[in-house]
Amino acid sequence: MSGPVAEVRDLRRTFRGERGEVEAVGGVDLQLSPGTITVLIGPTGCGKSTVLRIIGGLDAPTSGEVVRDPTVPIGFCFQEPRLLPWRSVRRNVALPLELAGRSRTEALAAADARLAMVGLSDAADRLPAQLSGGMRMRAAVARALVSNPRLLLLDEPFGALDEVTRFRLDEELAAIVRGTGITVLLVTHSISEAVFLGDEVVVMSPRPARIIERFQIPFPTRDAALRGDPEFAVMQTRVLDVLRQGLEATP
Amino acid sequence: MSNSVILARLHALILLVGAVAVSAVPVACGPAGDAAPASGPRPLRVQLNWFPEPEFGGLYAAALDGGFERRGLDVTLLPGGADVPGPQLLAAGKVDAAIVAGSQLVTLRASGGRIVAVHASFQKAPRAIVVRRESPFSTLEELWASEGAFMVGDGLPYLKWLDRRFGPSPLVRVPYTGSLAPFLADEVVAMQAFATAEPVQLEADGVATRMFLVADTGFDPYDVVLAVREEMLQKEPEVVAKLVEAVSEGWDAYLANPGPVNDRIAELNPDFTPRTLELAVAALPAFVRSETTDEHRIGWMTADRWNTFVDQLIELGEIDASARGRIEGLFVNPVVGSR
Amino acid sequence: MIAARLWRAAWPPIVVVLGALLFWELAVWFFAVPEYLLPSPRRIGRAMIDDRDRLLAASGRTALATGLGFVGSAAIGIVAGSVLSLVPLARRGVYPLALLLQMVPLVAIAPMLVIWFGYGLPSVAASACIVSLFPVVAGTLDGLQSVDPGLQEIFRIHGAGRVRAWWSLGLPWSLPSVFTGLRIAAGLAVIGAIVGEFTGGFGGDAAPLGGVITSALKQNRTPTVFAAITLAAGLGFVLFGIVNGIGWALLRRWHASAR
Numbered sequence: 001m002s003g004p005v006a007e008v009r010d011l012r013r014t015f016r017g018e019r020g021e022v023e024a025v026g027g028v029d030l031q032l033s034p035g036t037i038t039v040l041i042g043p044t045g046c047g048k049s050t051v052l053r054i055i056g057g058l059d060a061p062t063s064g065e066v067v068r069d070p071t072v073p074i075g076f077c078f079q080e081p082r083l084l085p086w087r088s089v090r091r092n093v094a095l096p097l098e099l100a101g102r103s104r105t106e107a108l109a110a111a112d113a114r115l116a117m118v119g120l121s122d123a124a125d126r127l128p129a130q131l132s133g134g135m136r137m138r139a140a141v142a143r144a145l146v147s148n149p150r151l152l153l154l155d156e157p158f159g160a161l162d163e164v165t166r167f168r169l170d171e172e173l174a175a176i177v178r179g180t181g182i183t184v185l186l187v188t189h190s191i192s193e194a195v196f197l198g199d200e201v202v203v204m205s206p207r208p209a210r211i212i213e214r215f216q217i218p219f220p221t222r223d224a225a226l227r228g229d230p231e232f233a234v235m236q237t238r239v240l241d242v243l244r245q246g247l248e249a250t251p
Numbered sequence: 252m253s254n255s256v257i258l259a260r261l262h263a264l265i266l267l268v269g270a271v272a273v274s275a276v277p278v279a280c281g282p283a284g285d286a287a288p289a290s291g292p293r294p295l296r297v298q299l300n301w302f303p304e305p306e307f308g309g310l311y312a313a314a315l316d317g318g319f320e321r322r323g324l325d326v327t328l329l330p331g332g333a334d335v336p337g338p339q340l341l342a343a344g345k346v347d348a349a350i351v352a353g354s355q356l357v358t359l360r361a362s363g364g365r366i367v368a369v370h371a372s373f374q375k376a377p378r379a380i381v382v383r384r385e386s387p388f389s390t391l392e393e394l395w396a397s398e399g400a401f402m403v404g405d406g407l408p409y410l411k412w413l414d415r416r417f418g419p420s421p422l423v424r425v426p427y428t429g430s431l432a433p434f435l436a437d438e439v440v441a442m443q444a445f446a447t448a449e450p451v452q453l454e455a456d457g458v459a460t461r462m463f464l465v466a467d468t469g470f471d472p473y474d475v476v477l478a479v480r481e482e483m484l485q486k487e488p489e490v491v492a493k494l495v496e497a498v499s500e501g502w503d504a505y506l507a508n509p510g511p512v513n514d515r516i517a518e519l520n521p522d523f524t525p526r527t528l529e530l531a532v533a534a535l536p537a538f539v540r541s542e543t544t545d546e547h548r549i550g551w552m553t554a555d556r557w558n559t560f561v562d563q564l565i566e567l568g569e570i571d572a573s574a575r576g577r578i579e580g581l582f583v584n585p586v587v588g589s590r
Numbered sequence: 591m592i593a594a595r596l597w598r599a600a601w602p603p604i605v606v607v608l609g610a611l612l613f614w615e616l617a618v619w620f621f622a623v624p625e626y627l628l629p630s631p632r633r634i635g636r637a638m639i640d641d642r643d644r645l646l647a648a649s650g651r652t653a654l655a656t657g658l659g660f661v662g663s664a665a666i667g668i669v670a671g672s673v674l675s676l677v678p679l680a681r682r683g684v685y686p687l688a689l690l691l692q693m694v695p696l697v698a699i700a701p702m703l704v705i706w707f708g709y710g711l712p713s714v715a716a717s718a719c720i721v722s723l724f725p726v727v728a729g730t731l732d733g734l735q736s737v738d739p740g741l742q743e744i745f746r747i748h749g750a751g752r753v754r755a756w757w758s759l760g761l762p763w764s765l766p767s768v769f770t771g772l773r774i775a776a777g778l779a780v781i782g783a784i785v786g787e788f789t790g791g792f793g794g795d796a797a798p799l800g801g802v803i804t805s806a807l808k809q810n811r812t813p814t815v816f817a818a819i820t821l822a823a824g825l826g827f828v829l830f831g832i833v834n835g836i837g838w839a840l841l842r843r844w845h846a847s848a849r
Contacts, residue, residue, distance in 0.1 A: 058743065076747055082740045085844045086762045099748040099758075127844050147748075336807060343627050358810040363624045400709055405793030406805025424793030425709045426804060430701045438705060569809065 004031040005072060005151050005183040006055050011064035012208075013050050024050045026208030027064070032151070037177065037184040039194040041239065042204030043247060048187045049155050051209065055185060056153045068151075075149030079156040081136040083128040083143075090115065090124040093143045100147065107146075114142035117176055134165040141173065152177065154186045158193070167227070170196050174222035191243070195235045196222060203239060205246040213242045292325035293490050297477075298340050298349040300331040302429070303519040304448055305509075305531040306475060307350065309372055309539075309549065312512045313501030322493035330519065332429065341366050341478060348479045348494065353472035353557075354408045357564055360581055361574035365481040368557075368582040370495045370550035371473035372502065374541035376466040377446035378409055378474055384459035386440065391463035395420045399440035402427045411567045412470040431456075447534045455527040472560040473552060484583060492585035495550060502549040506536055552582050629813040634820060637813035644802065645814075649821045651791075651798035652783055655711055656825060659718025660779040664772055666719070667726025671768075674727070675734035675760070676752055685731070692724040696782060700789040710792050714800075717786025722775035729771020733764020766847050769837035776833045780826035799825075 013025040024047035032038050032055075040048040053059040054066060056074055083092045090111050097107035115121050118138040128136055137158060144152060158166045170193055177184055188194055194201045201215040217235060219226055226232050299307050310328055313319050319326040329346065331337060338356065341349040342364040349366075351359075356368055380391060380401075388394040395413055401422040403410065414420060425433070427443055431453065434442045444450055450462050465471075477498060484491050505512050513528040543551050561581075565572050611631045617623070618630040625633060638645060670688070674681045700717055707713040737760055745755040761768075787800025797805060799818045806814035841847060 056747075058747070074747075076744075078740065080740055082738075082744050084741065084759070084762070095744070095758075096748045099745065099750045099754065129844060338810065339626060339812075342624070355808070355810065359626060362626045362810055362812075364626055364810075403793065404804070404808060405797065405801055406808035408809075410794075423709070423796060424801075425704075426787075426789050426791065426793065426801070428701055428789050432701060433704055433709075436705050438709065 004067075005034050006032045006066070006068040006185075008051070008055060008061075008067070009065040011051060011054060011066070012062050013047070013054065013059070014062045023208035025054075025061075026210050028204075028209060028211055030055075030202065030211075032183050032185055034150075034183050035181045036199040037186060037197050039186045039188060039198035039201045040204060041188055041191065041194045041201055041243070042209060043206050043243070044189055046204050046206050047209035048204050052153050052155050052185055052187050072151055073147055073149045075144035075147065075152045077137075077140050077144040077152070077154045077157045079159045081128065081140040083136060083139060085128055088125050088127060089120060089131065089139045092128065092139060093146050096143060096147045110146050111142070114146045115139075117145065118142045118172065134161055134169060137161060137169060138172075141169075141176075145176070150181070150183060152182050152184045154184065156188055157186075159188070159190075166190070166193065167224075171222070171224055173197065178222060191236050191239050192227075195232060195239060196226065201239055203242045203246065205249070212246045215239060292320065292323050293487075294325045294327070295319075295348060295490070295494065296327050296329060296346040298329045298331060298335065298337045298346040300335065300337045300350045300352070301445075301448075302332060302522070303328075303330050303516050304523065305513070305516065305528060305535060306372070306377075306445060306447060308505040308509065308512055308516075308532070308535065309498050309502030310350075311501070311515055312505040313497040315512055315515055316501065316504055318497040318501050318504075319494075322497050324490070324493055324497065326494070326497075338364065338366065338478070341480060344480065347483065348477055351476050351478050352407075352474050353476050353560055354564065354569065356476055356478055356581060357561060357578055358570055360578045361570040363577065366478045367481050367484050367580070368473065368476045368478050368552060369484070369491055369585055370477035370498055371475060371552045372477070372498075372550060373473065373475040373538045374544060375538045376464075376471045376474040377538050378465040379444045379446045379450070379462045380441050380465070381434075381444040381450050381453070381460045381462050382441045383437075384461050386461065388441075388461070391465075391468065392417050394441055394463065395422065397440065398422065400425045400433075400438060402433055402439040402442040404443060408564060408567055408569045409465045409470050411569065412563065413465070413468065415567065416468055416470075446538060447531045451530040451534065452522070452527050454530060455524060470563060471556075472563075473556065477550070481580075484585075488585065489587070492587040495585050496587050499548045499550045502539060506532070506539065547584070551584055554582075557582055626810050626812045629816055633813045634816045637811070638817040638820070641814055641817065644797075645799075645817060645821060648797055648799045648802045648818065649825065651711075651796070652714075652780075652787065652800065652822065653825055655714040655786070655791075655798065656718050656779045656783040656829060658711070658715040659783060660722055660776060660829060662715065662719040663722040663726055663775055663779065667723050667771065667775070668730050668768060670723075671727045671730025672734065672756060672760070674731050676756060681731070688724060688727055691720075696721050696785050697789075700786055703786065704790040707790075709790055710796075713790035714783055714786035714798065717790065718779040718782035721782030721785070722779040725771040725774040725778065726768070727771075729767045729769070729774075730764055733767035734760045736767075737763045765837075765841060766845050769833065769841070769847075772833045772837070773830060776829040777826045779829065780822055784822055 008028060008030045011025055011028040012023070015022045015024055028051055030038070030051070040051060042048045050059060054061050055068065056076060084095070087095070090108060093111035093114055094107035097110055098104065112121070112124065115124050118141055120135060120138050120142060123131060123135060128139070131139065141157065158169050161169065174197055186197060195217060198217050201217060203212045203215070204210065205212050215235070215238065219232070297310065303311070307328070314326055314328060337349040338351045338359045340346050341351070342359060353368070356366060359366060380394065382388055382394060388397065395417040398421045402425050404427050405424050422441070425439060431449065433439050435458065442449065444462065446462065446464060450460050453460050477495070479491055509532040513525065513532065517523045517525065517528060539549060543553060561578055564570050615630050615632060618628060674685055696717060703713040703716050707716045741759055742755065745759055750758070784800040784803070787798045788804060791798045791801045793801045793805060799822050802818045803815050806818065
């Protein structure tokens with residue numbers, strides 16, 4: 001196995017706001033091993049998204065080191081679907097390829113393939129406003145996958161959805177990603193999502209974000225049946241305990 | 252409109268749309284009757300039809316020398332411009348008197364406006380068409396048959412007259428807003444002019460011009476007419492007579508000694524320089540004085556002149572022959588103490 | 591469906607206009623307002639019929655100048671608004687000047703337009719263009735400045751340049767506010783054309799609506815003046831309708847303003 005797809009060492013990020021400096025990330029070390037799903041979990045606003053954005057190149061660290069091969073294609077998915085309201089779902093999914101200068105035909109063919117993957121083929125010609133929230137997120141995932149990324153950065157992608165939809169999307173995401181060799185970094189504040197999807201769950205403290213503990217999640221299969229597994233519940237409880245400790249440790 | 256007519260119409264209106272509409276009708280007055288002032292000088296608003304210039308010298312002289320004041324009149328002279336609708340303002344009672352063109356007076360009377368000419372400063376119509384002196388046209392007829400842009404206030408009857416006289420002109424008419432710039436920039440080959448104004452101004456600017464007087468073609472109306480509402484003439488004939496007397500006297504004073512009035516005009520209209528004013532005043536007597544004015548006074552009008560003009564307007568189709576009755580009584584030469 | 595929709599939008603103003611006309615007619619009759627001060631709607635209608643050839647030709651000329659001026663201001667306005675949005679320095683430096691241009695009374699510069707562009711169509715269209723330019727610039731700029739940052743990030747992530755992002759994201763995003771500007775500009779273009787005609791339009795047989803108004807005013811033909819004004823207002827209404835229709839066709843599928 002080769003080295004990590006991306007790695008950060010002693011990552012720190014300070015924002016200069018109206019009320020002086022705010023330290024968002026206070027020294028984080030992270031390695032994203034090829035083909036694994038790493039989950040960052042922590043309380044809302046702890047700075048875990050900042051870590052993801054820095055790894056993706058959308059933000060720069062105040063100090064620390066980011067190691068990533070800039071030629072590795074990245075796919076992004078944010079909490080909001082961020083679809084162009086005037087473009088059909090198909091053309092939204094094709095957008096990254098169009099922007100990369102690929103032909104319209106090629107881009108649309110690739111888009112159709114990804115839409116089939118996320119189960120949106122029937123809605124390909126609809127506009128985002130004509131879709132449910134869950135369908136919009138599926139489209140956003142399809143767009144993130146359309147340029148065959150080797151690294152997928154997911155920033156609380158299903159955070160705004162209802163629990164049932166969220167569970168289903170988690171299961172579909174697991175089915176799509178696992179075994180394809182895509183490396184995933186997922187930021188979430190949902191414990192069940194973290195344990196369900198992650199190979200490694202990294203628990204972070206409230207701001208400034210630091211790593212409190214790392215859990216290796218041993219489940220070999222990730223499907224709906226896993227949710228009934230007693231081990232799954234135990235794992236969630238362990239993560240919850242650590243999260244609580246983190247919250248109680250800070251005033 | 253009498254009260255009984257109003258009542259009859261009110262009744263019909265109620266039948267028509269019901270009382271609701273009536274109560275919504277605002278009190279939109281027509282020309283309001285001027286209540287005679289109890290005491291003190293009689294305020295009069297006089298609307299001019301152009302910016303302050305020597306054309307109105309008599310009025311400014313009367314204002315400056317106290318000619319109005321001595322007669323118990325408190326006169327305000329309101330400067331005009333290219334688009335000030337003086338005749339309408341007068342007919343609507345927004346002003347008490349106005350300087351209008353003879354044609355405007357006749358057409359307004361023809362459509363029912365009750366305004367009357369009481370004084371005509373210019374015995375010869377000063378309407379002119381001006382070209383550059385180096386232009387190839389030595390007569391108005393030649394110019395009229397040529398092509399090019401002609402800067403003129405469209406819709407004035409003398410244009411129809413010239414078309415009839417010389418045949419329809421291929422000249423393209425473009426608006427005249429009072430700016431000489433298009434003429435100076437040679438965007439136009441000819442422009443309308445007031446004999447004592449634009450040619451003088453152009454000459455002072457070093458532009459030599461040739462001027463064709465429309466009056467010389469046989470179309471010679473009273474073109475600078477002081478008009479009042481018929482109603483005022485009937486109710487306050489003395490006020491009108493005093494106004495006219497003061498203006499005539501003002502003209503005599505102005506032509507005899509233009510200096511102070513010119514200074515005042517230059518103050519009000521900075522476009523004028525002492526030099527242009529001097530040139531303008533030198534051109535005035537030929538238009539303002541005539542045998543008639545020698546016999547009576549400046550501003551005197553004759554029925555012959557008015558009748559000829561009305562005939563010409565009917566011939567040109569500007570007014571309908573059937574309007575003759577309404578036009579009747581369009582002028583008066585008021586005399587102080589005449590009644 | 592479109593007919594029903596149109597009717598639903600049209601009947602309240604139609605009722606109001608008919609009511610106002612009836613009120614006007616009755617008021618003129620009741621107070622015996624002389625025609626040269628305020629002609630009745632029927633009298634205006636008769637002037638429109640009597641003078642139809644001249645008024646129709648005049649409307650055509652004014653419509654052409656208005657249309658050219660409006661297309662010009664739409665094109666220049668969208669380009670200028672885009673440049674101002676793409677170049678922050680230009681925005682800070684030029685936008686206040688553009689605002690200043692908005693404050694300059696057209697009547698003051700109209701005679702200069704004649705000198706610069708010549709009489710007739712060029713100066714009249716220029717006048718229509720200048721008057722209607724600012725709302726388009728402002729609408730375009732506002733739209734481009736308010737593009738969703740999340741969408742901008744998507745374009746940045748995928749390596750889109752500024753021009754590409756402008757074309758594929760900024761412009762479509764800004765369409766609603768561009769069309770708000772264009773709708774205002776439509777009415778202004780007619781006003782600009784008429785004012786331009788007062789100073790730079792031809793007269794006589796070649797007169798546009800502005801020329802008909804000046805000349806009829808001098809002849810005390812108030813009904814003709816009002817007929818020409820009505821037609822000018824009609825022109826503005828038609829142009830507004832066209833702009834609205836295009837906007838609706840472009841936006842109806844995805845923007846709330848077109849529903």
